[in-house]
Amino acid sequence: MTYQDLSKAELEALHASLSERLDAVKAEKLSLDLTRGKPGADQLDLSNELDGILNGFYLLQDGTDVRNYGGILGIPEAREFGAELLQVQTDEVMVGGNSSLTLMYLYLNMMMEQWQTEDHPPRFLCPVPGYDRHFAICEEFDIEMTPVPMTASGPDMDTVERLVGEDPYIKGIWCVPKYSNPTGCTYSNDTVKRMAQLPEIAGENFVIMWDNAYIAHHLTETPEPLHSIMDCCRAAQTTDSLVILASTSKITFAGAGISFLATAPEQLSLFERYLGIAMIGFDKVNQLRHVRFLKDQTGLAEHMEKHRQILAPKFNRVLSILESELGNAGIATWTQPEGGYFVSLDTMPGIAGDVIRMASDAGVKLTPAGATFPHGQDPDDRNIRIAPTFPPVEQLDKAMSVLVLCIQLCSADHLIKA
Numbered sequence: 001m002t003y004q005d006l007s008k009a010e011l012e013a014l015h016a017s018l019s020e021r022l023d024a025v026k027a028e029k030l031s032l033d034l035t036r037g038k039p040g041a042d043q044l045d046l047s048n049e050l051d052g053i054l055n056g057f058y059l060l061q062d063g064t065d066v067r068n069y070g071g072i073l074g075i076p077e078a079r080e081f082g083a084e085l086l087q088v089q090t091d092e093v094m095v096g097g098n099s100s101l102t103l104m105y106l107y108l109n110m111m112m113e114q115w116q117t118e119d120h121p122p123r124f125l126c127p128v129p130g131y132d133r134h135f136a137i138c139e140e141f142d143i144e145m146t147p148v149p150m151t152a153s154g155p156d157m158d159t160v161e162r163l164v165g166e167d168p169y170i171k172g173i174w175c176v177p178k179y180s181n182p183t184g185c186t187y188s189n190d191t192v193k194r195m196a197q198l199p200e201i202a203g204e205n206f207v208i209m210w211d212n213a214y215i216a217h218h219l220t221e222t223p224e225p226l227h228s229i230m231d232c233c234r235a236a237q238t239t240d241s242l243v244i245l246a247s248t249s250k251i252t253f254a255g256a257g258i259s260f261l262a263t264a265p266e267q268l269s270l271f272e273r274y275l276g277i278a279m280i281g282f283d284k285v286n287q288l289r290h291v292r293f294l295k296d297q298t299g300l301a302e303h304m305e306k307h308r309q310i311l312a313p314k315f316n317r318v319l320s321i322l323e324s325e326l327g328n329a330g331i332a333t334w335t336q337p338e339g340g341y342f343v344s345l346d347t348m349p350g351i352a353g354d355v356i357r358m359a360s361d362a363g364v365k366l367t368p369a370g371a372t373f374p375h376g377q378d379p380d381d382r383n384i385r386i387a388p389t390f391p392p393v394e395q396l397d398k399a400m401s402v403l404v405l406c407i408q409l410c411s412a413d414h415l416i417k418a
């Protein structure tokens with residue numbers, strides 16, 4: 001029976017018993033956190049071999065000493081690894097420091113110089129719900145954000161194409177094409193192809209920010225394949241509008257990994273020149289350590305299987321708690337991700353903020369309501385992003401039980417007042 005089927009008196013009785021349970025939880029003085037998508041300590045331990053792996057050997061095959069200055073585009077060995085990972089050519093990819101987000105920020109900063117010469121500020125399409133830090137970069141550069149709904153196969157491409165075709169000041173789109181943050185969706189082949197053709201209908205200097213942060217982060221043994229966007233852009237002759245990003249943040253060490261950016265070689269040269277004002281080169285010692293450790297795509301797949309062994313049980317716990325506590329209540333829907341770092345949950349409209357406040361008062365921190373939308377404004381106040389990776393399973397269980405209790409309580413309250 002759903003909550004909507006209950007009479008007012010039944011809802012009030014339910015509300016009273018849920019409130020009692022919440023008071024008991026508050027007395028426990030919990031301090032739990034379901035906010036950021038960070039790897040857990042046991043995941044970080046999988047890469048401890050990085051420490052000391054070079055064992056005094058700092059020379060590359062071509063004789064370069066990685067301890068010294070130079071080489072903004074990265075060491076050839078790491079570029080080759082990145083090219084295979086991103087399905088691009090070696091001269092299309094560079095290897096950066098520990099954050100792909102930094103590369104996104106700097107690339108857009110470079111593009112701003114061109115966009116600012118136009119007579120209207122740039123606009124970006126932002127599939128929602130999406131990644132808050134993408135939106136923060138746009139805010140920082142005063143790039144106007146136009147939300148576009150996500151579907152099960154990626155952004156709603158009819159809307160995307162219509163908007164891009166109508167408005168030459170739309171200069172780009174954010175994409176997390178595999179196991180999207182937060183919905184977990186992987187873009188369909190049709191979406192990838194249509195995305196690659198967007199620059200043909202867009203104004204000048206359009207960029208597809210293809211943030212493949214979860215490229216290798218499968219939760220199932222049979223991962224969904226993602227079409228190669230670089231191949232599609234090559235066919236459409238739009239490679240200079242494509243910027244692919246990825247990093248090893250959630251492969252090795254989140255705070256000490258390496259990052260990748262791929263685009264057409266001419267654009268890469270422009271970016272190299274732009275970066276060259278601010279630096280002489282990224283950390284090549286770390287790049288070499290990573291290549292020695294991960295070796296190749298087979299090595300990477302074996303390593304990611306170890307992550308999967310740790311993460312799949314956590315995601316299964318979250319999904320089974322949601323199913324058993326909310327499955328028949330008709331008060332929430334959620335995604336069943338096959339990879340990535342999040343479960344995206346939608347409450348009844350208008351109560352996500354209340355749920356998050358209530359959970360916080362009961363000692364469970366959740367990502368702020370609205371964080372998955374531009375300017376932190378969820379127009380329906382219903383999306384909650386759950387990040388199961390960091391807490392140990394017992395804490396995750398406890399935090400989830402508090403979250404579902406708060407959803408039940410706020411939903412009952414909402415229906416009583418309706």
Ligand SMILES: Cc1ncc(COP(=O)(O)O)c(C=O)c1O
Pocket residue numbers: 037098099100101102131176181211213246247248249254259
């Ligand atoms: C979609 C997406 N892109 C990028 C990042 C951050 O990547 P990096 O650590 O390489 O800066 C995250 C981290 O949560 C993410 O979810």
